[in-house]
Amino acid sequence: MAEVSAHAAHHAPPPGFIRKNVFSVDHKVIGKQYYGLGLLAVIMGMVLSWLMRIHLVWPNVAIPGLGALSPNGAPGGLITPEYYLQLMTMHGTLMVFFVLTNVPFAGFGNFFLPIQIGAEDMAFPRFNMMSFWVTFVGFCVLVAAFFVGDGPPLSGWTAYAPLSALPGAGPGQVMGQTLWACSIAIFCIGQLLGSLNFITTTLDLRAKGMTLMRMPISTWAWFITSCIGLLAFAVLLPACVLLILDRVAGTSFFVPSNLVVSDQLITQHSGGSPLLWQHLFWFFGHPEVYIAILPAAGIVSHILITSYRRSLLSHKVVIYCMMAIGFLSYMVWGHHMFISGMNPFSALVFSFPTLVITIPATILTLIWIGSLYGSNLQITSASLFALGFISMFVTGGISGFFLAQPSIDVYLHGTYFVVGHFHMVMGVAAIFGMFAGTYFWAPKMFGRMMNETLGKIHFWGTFVGTYCIFMPFHYLGLVGNVRRYSAFVDDYLAPLMPVHKFITIAALFTGAVQLIFLYNLIYSRFKGEAAPDNPWKATSLEWTVTSPPPWNNFGGKHPVVYHDPYQYGIESSSGDFVMQDSPERIQTVRDDKKLP
Amino acid sequence: MGKIVAVTLVLITIASAVPILAHKWVPPDDISTHGYLIDEQMSDTMVEAGICFVAAQMILAAFIWMFSNRKPGDKIRNFPGGAMGLVIGAFVLVGLEVLALGFFGSKAWAAIYFTPPSADALPVQVQAGQFAFYFRYQGPDGKFGPIHPDKINESTQNFYGLDMDDDPASKDDIVTAEMGIPVNKEVRLLMHSKDLGHSFYVRELRIQQDFVPGLDLQMHFTATKVGRYEIVCTQLCGLGHYNMKAYLNVMSQPDYDAWIKQQASMQ
Numbered sequence: 001m002a003e004v005s006a007h008a009a010h011h012a013p014p015p016g017f018i019r020k021n022v023f024s025v026d027h028k029v030i031g032k033q034y035y036g037l038g039l040l041a042v043i044m045g046m047v048l049s050w051l052m053r054i055h056l057v058w059p060n061v062a063i064p065g066l067g068a069l070s071p072n073g074a075p076g077g078l079i080t081p082e083y084y085l086q087l088m089t090m091h092g093t094l095m096v097f098f099v100l101t102n103v104p105f106a107g108f109g110n111f112f113l114p115i116q117i118g119a120e121d122m123a124f125p126r127f128n129m130m131s132f133w134v135t136f137v138g139f140c141v142l143v144a145a146f147f148v149g150d151g152p153p154l155s156g157w158t159a160y161a162p163l164s165a166l167p168g169a170g171p172g173q174v175m176g177q178t179l180w181a182c183s184i185a186i187f188c189i190g191q192l193l194g195s196l197n198f199i200t201t202t203l204d205l206r207a208k209g210m211t212l213m214r215m216p217i218s219t220w221a222w223f224i225t226s227c228i229g230l231l232a233f234a235v236l237l238p239a240c241v242l243l244i245l246d247r248v249a250g251t252s253f254f255v256p257s258n259l260v261v262s263d264q265l266i267t268q269h270s271g272g273s274p275l276l277w278q279h280l281f282w283f284f285g286h287p288e289v290y291i292a293i294l295p296a297a298g299i300v301s302h303i304l305i306t307s308y309r310r311s312l313l314s315h316k317v318v319i320y321c322m323m324a325i326g327f328l329s330y331m332v333w334g335h336h337m338f339i340s341g342m343n344p345f346s347a348l349v350f351s352f353p354t355l356v357i358t359i360p361a362t363i364l365t366l367i368w369i370g371s372l373y374g375s376n377l378q379i380t381s382a383s384l385f386a387l388g389f390i391s392m393f394v395t396g397g398i399s400g401f402f403l404a405q406p407s408i409d410v411y412l413h414g415t416y417f418v419v420g421h422f423h424m425v426m427g428v429a430a431i432f433g434m435f436a437g438t439y440f441w442a443p444k445m446f447g448r449m450m451n452e453t454l455g456k457i458h459f460w461g462t463f464v465g466t467y468c469i470f471m472p473f474h475y476l477g478l479v480g481n482v483r484r485y486s487a488f489v490d491d492y493l494a495p496l497m498p499v500h501k502f503i504t505i506a507a508l509f510t511g512a513v514q515l516i517f518l519y520n521l522i523y524s525r526f527k528g529e530a531a532p533d534n535p536w537k538a539t540s541l542e543w544t545v546t547s548p549p550p551w552n553n554f555g556g557k558h559p560v561v562y563h564d565p566y567q568y569g570i571e572s573s574s575g576d577f578v579m580q581d582s583p584e585r586i587q588t589v590r591d592d593k594k595l596p
Numbered sequence: 597m598g599k600i601v602a603v604t605l606v607l608i609t610i611a612s613a614v615p616i617l618a619h620k621w622v623p624p625d626d627i628s629t630h631g632y633l634i635d636e637q638m639s640d641t642m643v644e645a646g647i648c649f650v651a652a653q654m655i656l657a658a659f660i661w662m663f664s665n666r667k668p669g670d671k672i673r674n675f676p677g678g679a680m681g682l683v684i685g686a687f688v689l690v691g692l693e694v695l696a697l698g699f700f701g702s703k704a705w706a707a708i709y710f711t712p713p714s715a716d717a718l719p720v721q722v723q724a725g726q727f728a729f730y731f732r733y734q735g736p737d738g739k740f741g742p743i744h745p746d747k748i749n750e751s752t753q754n755f756y757g758l759d760m761d762d763d764p765a766s767k768d769d770i771v772t773a774e775m776g777i778p779v780n781k782e783v784r785l786l787m788h789s790k791d792l793g794h795s796f797y798v799r800e801l802r803i804q805q806d807f808v809p810g811l812d813l814q815m816h817f818t819a820t821k822v823g824r825y826e827i828v829c830t831q832l833c834g835l836g837h838y839n840m841k842a843y844l845n846v847m848s849q850p851d852y853d854a855w856i857k858q859q860a861s862m863q
Contacts, residue, residue: 081836081837082835085832085834085835085837154832154834160793161793162791162793163792163832163833169791169834170726170834256809259792259809259810260757260790261791262726263751265748274793274808274809313674313678314683339804341807341808341813344705344709347709351698355694355697359686362690363687365652367679371675372659373675376670376672377598377660377663377664379597379598387601387656387660394649394656395612398649402638402641405637405698405701405705406701407633407701407708408634408638408701410705410708410802410803410804411623411799413804413830414795414830467611471611471612475615475616475621478621478623479621479799480797482828482830483830484832484837485837486837487838490826492624568672
């Protein structure tokens, strides 16, 4: 008992506002901070995409206020070609790193992983606080690029060398590119700290009775993702350090000799390899796709089960599939480099695991859809977005069939087909996972219910809108429309402008629909109906505590787990489900063995 | 609400499939000897991917329709065959598809990359630089003069850095801003970047290959139709990337002979 009290005292809420809400070691506050940072980044990223889309189809329309914000990049509100590429670089970087990595993994994971396994906090609360604030510094360094010299870099979120390594290669390539590389290196440190914390917490701090297979699928997804992240960011970090050294210390990791840029012979570099950067970047870059999508898949699985009022056809198969995807994600990076100039034999080697990865991805999808059969599907805003996630995951995944084959990639590489593919599967699908997670967990995070009617309107606008944006990207790619062009001056691109206009209008519409979400989130946060402890009649441990949970999650008690995570479709004293910490004896629903 | 979701999903699936079925969004006509392999592979993949796409979305829609309006307490049923049936089905069907696509796709890839150019292929060097392509042809001596990066000078139009004063091999080299080639004649393309990463993309030729600074690569192809086609850069190379293009002019042999003669006289 004394031990428990000492522990509780150790975890007593801190007295001051700053220690409680800003530099907090509480995983729930840190989770909300990651979520908030992601929200800020996604708003910025979305506005940047609007600017790009408007410029593409109405290049002579002056954008009010932009001229004042960036007199060089957009004089008089008209975006220059280089500023278009700078906006594109910042859009990609913000979205991939600070939204898709931050929210489904670090945001929801921080808040819910410890609660779902019955822990009071993360294993290393101070490291946890540090990981967020390091990430925040990375964000500030990135955004600072807007305000220095000739602005942010224009080399894209992939920052291919030597474009990214030579300050003379274009506007934004001086201070802006250095800030970019520093920002990503700092971001990597935050992610490495976070991944270590997630792994240790999952392995060491599980409550009594919480065996590994009793962990909810969302926890499994965060755990697998942190294992992926630990290896992936550990490669991107040194890659960024080498890039910074090439830029500021005169080294030549990525710059070969005898380059002539702007009529100037580059004499201070020799012997580097541009392909080395691509290998290092994509060794991180492809696992990053799964760092974005697996947490969303886990969140969606968790929500679908609650909405179906049944367990998935197989809990274990879903987990093994996610592990297989994580493992295979390290063997496929070369499919980004089929035409890069690497040995063409390598292309065939990388193509095979890329195609094989569709097997676990297909099994996951079939389990989500197959489990819907015979279920009691409850339609909520959360379940709508979770179902939308399946649709997007299928659509985006299937276009991967094309790009996984080097012979087809010869035609489609560098076209809008690729843009459509990755936005669908990595961007939109993961964002649908975030929306589903928000509608599902906001009651627990903020203690207030979100408005379901507004949530459903938000779903309809977003679901239809995103298809209107991203399906046409595939068609444009099929006719060879090249991406990363700030204007379409090629003869064959002129007839495609009506499609681009349609996409821009769809993007503006879909963006406007997000205002409904923002309003709902902010309004509900303060004025929403008070949330009960378990509004969705769910089974996992986060629903056993109050909404929002107390400072140390379980009020100083140590939960004991008696059941597998998803005991639905049964008869118990609480209804058609039994919670994981309920000692009530039931016939366990495990995989599909107990159902007819 | 569930039924509206199902109907919307069906409508979206149909709307997504119609442009593909209408064959409006297809690559331009192939003008190469190897391109048909890529086109066939793409068509096969489109059929398989299309079936998977439509089937998955339709089944999802059907299940949402069927199971979203059940009464509370209705008995939960299992998908016939359970998880194991789906796992085996995915392994067999997707596995076969993967093997088939991988195998046939490899043949197309090998046709492009694993076959050497013929000995009498016409060598053409292409140099990419911010933001233009320049092409170089061997003169009567059948040699390319060496490149001297320190001599590259846009203002004197020495785009390749050739030593025109002291190097006899360079003197007869023909440098052009447009790529002229004879029809039905194999071309050996020697790819050189003077500054950054670029790419050589001709949709009609079904060729796309990056330039790697410091690493000269080779491609070979045969164009089969006379015409003028756009060569565009697909590797982000800076502010003028969108405008980095040149023309590929495929000519009959007599027209090509006259063209190259004219270009030589303009050096």
